[in-house]
Amino acid sequence: MSGVSFLRRVSLHGFRGRSKSGVPQPETEKPPFKTAPIIPETQTVLLLHAARQPYELTENYPVSDLRDDHEVLVQTRAIGLNPVDWKAPELAGEVIKRRSSSRLKVLVISTDYRDLRKSAFQHYVVALDYNTVRLPPSISHEEGSTLGVAFVAAALSLGVCMGLDFSSVLDGPDIYSLIRQLPPDALAPDVRDECLNALPSQERAQPGDWLAVWGGSSTSANLTIQLARLAGLRTIAVADTAKHGVRLSNHRSTRPDLLVDSHDPARAVAVIRANAARNGGRGVRFAIDTRGKDSAGWLARALARDYDAEKNDGTKDKETNPAAAAGAPPSPPGTPDSDDEDSDDSDGGRPGDRPARPILPPDAHLIGLTGLPKEPAPAGVVYHTVPIKVFHEVPAVGRALVEWLERLLARGLVAPADIIDVERGLESVNRGLDRMRRGEISGGKLVVRVD
Ligand SMILES: NC(=O)c1ccc[n+]([C@@H]2O[C@H](COP(=O)([O-])OP(=O)(O)OC[C@H]3O[C@@H](n4cnc5c(N)ncnc54)[C@H](OP(=O)(O)O)[C@@H]3O)[C@@H](O)[C@H]2O)c1
Known part of the structure; x- marks a missing residue:
């Protein structure tokens, strides 16, 4: 500034x-x-x-x-x-x-x-x-x-970092696709990677996916939950329920599917993991933090592929996986190799004899509005920051968002x-x-x- x-x-x-x-x-x-x-x-x-x-x-x-x-x-x-x-x-x-x-x-x-x-x-x-x-x-x-700012932060977090398509909601924007149709120099170098490379298309958020928002009392969380609900996500808000529980759980537009008390963060993580797994089977793959590095760290634990409940962290994978311990990115999911079936194994074994490669679930994605955890991302978790400047630097994005907000407000779909x-x-x-x-x-x- x-x-x-x-x-x-x-x-x-x-x-x-x-x-x-x-x-x-x-x-x-x-x-x-x-x-x-x-x-x-x-x-x-x-x-x-x-x-x-x-x-x-x-x-x-x-x-x-x-x-x-x-x-x-x-x-x-x-x-x-x-x-x-x-x-x-x-x-x-x-x-x-x-x-x-x-x-x-x-x-x-x-x-x-x-x-x-x-x-x-x-x-x-x-x-x-x-x-x-x-x-x-x-x-x-x-x-x-x-x-306004909360709407833009919410729409870009959901639309860019999570790839959520809003076209089913009053013909809202599919920002993930929109930014891929822009000329390469339309995106500033410092946000290009987040916009184009941080989320593979097969990992885009889909209706029915769970989203956890820590700092559920904030205006950014409010707008995030409203937009996520409209697009069909299931939402978890983590907040001080003594202060905000009645208001959040009774609000017509912002009521989350699950309200979790933030007072004991380790317990909040356990509740998030247990409920999302029980209700959806796939666990939580998306999370947005609106408070700061510490709560973002708890959300990373909620998303971690292997969570050590006793240590309250996502390091189990590092203990058993030397590559993860060295900070290497997680192994990509096993991809069938068409040559494998026809190739001779040097040890004389038959195709299909070799141990199956582990097929890993898709990565989970954590967006920090106010900072990301100090710790490196646990295995299977990708950190994101919101490319807020595309709103004022890319007219096509800005226009798509404000015109959609006009329709949402006129129809009373966003409060x-x-x-x-x-x-x-x-x-x-x-x-x-x-x-x-x-x-x-x-x-x-x-x-x-x-x-
Ligand atoms: N990266 C981006 O592009 C972007 C965009 C928008 C916002 N943000 C950031 O996201 C965060 C949330 O913004 P917001 O506008 O949604 O927040 P907000 O609605 O203004 O407030 C969020 C919550 O913070 C708590 N709070 C209030 N006063 C506080 C204080 N003095 N110290 C600590 N906490 C306090 C309150 O929750 P409790 O009563 O539950 O404590 C309040 O409900 C901010 O840090 C903002 O800068 C980032």
Whole structure:
């Protein structure tokens, strides 16, 4: 991240307050402007001058210009804060400048951290049209600002790293196939391997497969489970059930097939392995971690081909397999060799006499949103990271995802995250981030209203 980055700016009006039940109520949406909006030359923004410092409210910062026909200017209305790290803000607002003049209520998904014009902590934000989602009337700015980055992370984890095809869900994208039709240089070198080589086509996730998500209370887990369920996967959420159990197990869209308590991680691993094996026979082949290296390590154990329950790890294979102990990749599945049947064995034996090669099951796949385990992958497990930049660097991918999200939201098939509270004004952002650091925001999003 560059030395100066935006935080979000918010004004002091707009949030209507709480209902009698204490639940924050979104502000009534303002009708779209009938006349062309007046765009000022300067604005107030929040700037971050150094790591671990509060953001500074800064006046007279220039409103950015649009550089090409794919860019639109969006007036910010609400910004969803990310509690764990805040380099991927997202916002909802209204398009006020583009080739056609109509004003649209949109969600801007800003994954391009390098372009300050696209940072969310300002009144006027430049966005790519293929990273901008038109919001239906049923979704408020506040709700819209909670779900974009989580949706993209979920869709790319499932669609690229796991190869899940969404075409059966409102004609959603088959991203695994889509990226293979792109010219080779469309993918940046640092994500090309993950996009093209990390998952063989025969290992793609299929309806009925199990997916375990650790950190089941997070917004990323929420969107991941929603999309996975829509595409026919069976889901396991690992979370603090004392805190989140009732909410997660009662939610219409995000209720997992199996909810596992994270308090005792070794027991959680045992429960995951036992239930998936009993219910599906094939065990769990896919897992996504949203918390960090340690929980990702537990998920690796849940996926390991040979699991030593007493040691709570996936090292059994290494003890018995010198190649695995040396860090070598697992043996590929035995492939019939057509020459074998006709060839003479040098020891005079007949074809078919030699011991059968072990046929190994397909690899399992672990995706780390917040880091991967310190330990090397156990035998039969492949680690993945989400190639998030294809969303803003590859227009075909960005467009396929935002158009699908528009259809999902319009049909009510994807629900926004819960809003825990709403702050008002850019000046409240630092207070909001402090509340997150103190762990006050859990199981949903803190939103800053900006008018
Ligand atoms: N690689 C990528 O492209 C990508 C994309 C999106 C997100 N991510 C990462 O994925 C992770 C989850 O993001 P998210 O937006 O889904 O999370 P989130 O909804 O903002 O929060 C996740 C959970 O973290 C816990 N939490 C809250 N405050 C905390 C604190 N101060 N310290 C530790 N934990 C805290 C809470 O769970 P409990 O109440 O259960 O403790 C909360 O429900 C983040 O690290 C984010 O950076 C990565």
